[in-house]
Amino acid sequence: MTDTDDLARELDRAHVFHSWSAQSQTSSLVIASGRGCRVWDHAGNEYLDFSSQLVNVNIGHQHPAVVSAIREQAELLTTIAPSTVNLARGEAAKRIIDHAPEGFRRVFFTNGGADANENAIRLARLATGRDKILSTYRSYHGNTGAAIVSTGDWRRVPNEFARGHVHFFGPYLYRSEFWATTPEQESERALHHLRRVIEAEGPTSIAAVLLETVPGTAGILVPPPGYLAGVRELCDRHGILLILDEVMAGFGRTGRWFAFDGYDVRPDLITFAKGVNSGYVPAGGVVIDEPIAERFDDRVFPGGLTYSGHPLAMASIVATLDAMSSEGVVEHARAIGETAIGPALADLAERYAVIGEVRGEGVFWAVELVADRDTREPLPAAAMGRIKAALVARGLLPFIQDNRIHVVPPCVVTEEEVAEAMAIYDEVLAAETTGGGEGRE
Template sequence: MTVTADLNARTTELDQGHVFHSWSAQGGLALLPIAGGQGSRVWDHSGRSYLDFSSQLVNVNIGHQHPAVVAAIQEQAATLATIGPATANLTRGVAAQRIAARAPEGFNKVFFTNGGADAIENAIRMARLHTGRDKVVSTYRSYHGNTGGAIVATGDWRRIPNEYARAHVHVFGPYLYRSEFWATTPEQESERALQHLRRVIESEGPASVAAILLETIPGTAGVLMPPPGYLAGARALADEFGIMLILDEVMAGFGRTGEWLALDAFGVVPDLIAFAKGVNSGYVPVGGVIISDPIARTFDDRVFPGGLTYSGHPLAAASIVASMDAMESEGIVTHAKQVGADVIGPGLATLADKHPVVGEVRGTGVFWAIELVADPTTREPLSAALMGRAKGELVSRGVLPFIADNRIHVVPPCVVTEDEVAEAMVAYDEVLTLLDEEL
């Protein structure tokens, strides 16, 4: 056995022997060993390379091993590796300033967390304390994280074995391809989904509802692009009933949609914005809440009853500053928008026209989903077995996919090149051809 092959085997041995993995039955797991990465590619210890069209968990927006971000972390580690949150730290302050500058007008404060789930937890806490109300309304097709309240706010199957938090209510959000409202146009879907949201709020008692919590663009649930007027309508309902609107930008923010924040494309201003993932591409764990000025003022003379040991950790803060500065100076957000509009979108549309197994493609920037169906007429979702085969076939062709339910999510780093997209499209085409043949 060669040294490199031995390292692959040793990595697998240690992983299977000692690492307990999320969302998995542990027996028989055989995960891909990854040794390094650069840009949109990763490789194992033998040097076999893969195009990372998952961005890991849709978080490596700036790509793997961006030199400016790595250097900033190294420099901060040499200066001050850690400091508690009950101090003022220059790097933390600059990171907060950079983030607030990308938010809508009237957002000047940032509360840092360890990741996206606890960003949601603290956004909910702030909304409850600010309003004096308890209930949180979120959608069934959503994912907000794995901590106590965030997982119950989540709408998918992962909520069900974890329902320990109180006062969470769910509604159906818009999803025209599988409309719950018998809609035939985006406008109908938006109008009817908003009426459904209104009736649930009215039925729950508007004076009991603290927040409407929405992913600006639901990500894990299928890159569900909100139809015209939906987010604005949710904002209007929140205003009508004195409810706070929380937008979850954990997956969609910081370049993923070709905007700094996904909400920028919709002209909607929430009360609280949760972020994580793309703000520093996951190089150091971090997340946070961008707080509107009225909510921030609630805690000028009132103690905010929340905190984290690593809130505003200096290594995370340094990675945020370097990542946001590089994204601006290198035009990375603009590139994400362009490559989505000119390359990824048209490429996926071509695949949809060619392959009966493709029910719909949708997305923006570097945030897309291919929805696969066993029958294009009934729209029956493709089976888990065939989705598993699709995943294996893509990996064998050197593409790391993000697979969720009956969908292949096309979510490369924002720095992906046109040639890399073309390479991935060849792999998608070949695998979709195999699936067509199966059906």
């Protein structure tokens, strides 16, 4: 420990109000610096970051090209009103559009993923003249008014102040709501369920279906064959827009630029944040299909943010996407998921009965832990707490959610770092299942 670490904790306890936390129970872990897939505290203790913080540091910590671009933009122009024209903003928008499907030509920039979804909902309602938004129970879309009510998990319940939101169950074969036994059956039955919800709610009242392409915080729920295409077909049948939330899944996380590139689906609106610039400067946005954008050529769009298209954020987007392209970061994420992460997690699942299921792609994986493989009873919170503490004590920063370990390193993670992390997971699971062992101090 150092005086600087102690000072950081003292100031944090005295003055910082943390999100999603009881304030007396917040973390004491200090992070002072980082590089690539590793971070350090002030005393020099090193941690391998297999959380990517909040699954957003796709290009890794302190990428020199991105840091340099932010520095250069700060010396040129630190901020400007969104009503002005700025080259960095246009360059950032063009690079995002270059990875979108044909027909997308406009980007509305926001400060993050929550207000990206907020404004996508606004666009859908204005474009259709309808009110209702359908989204799944197993989802997270952000913590602004409509985004949090679109969210399906527990965080929605204390915040239900927005109108016009309806939830349905999406596919999740391991814990199927539909008594399915195969991916194809899960897809078919989940689509039948959605069709009935649409019919019961009244198709002409529904503006959009909002889905995370691959639900992230909810469990990295890779959609089964035909599901997203089936949702698209239902939307088309009833004049409903499809919003795909790519905030967590986009820009390399699944080993593709957009996660939906791996499925037979084209959305009407795409929301993004996180990986677009690895969170170096807060940024997000909505990629808008041209028929929707054209509706506002002579009609005022009633939405905006003071920092929409902020120059520092735009410069970081340009540098991030250029570096990811030139360094083959997205292709690397796909390959390392196929050749290193996936096989290593499958090996752990074969050796530990506490692992009920492994699922994922790219650098986007979930290890679901169970007390009993036959009943699939989730591993209790106390055990998950022990596992999290043991991982951190051994120098690995995990992403723990409910009864799952989400294995979500930066897209630039190496085979050696994967092997290092897997050895730590192995050691901790062995200690937990035999009832012994503590991590390093």
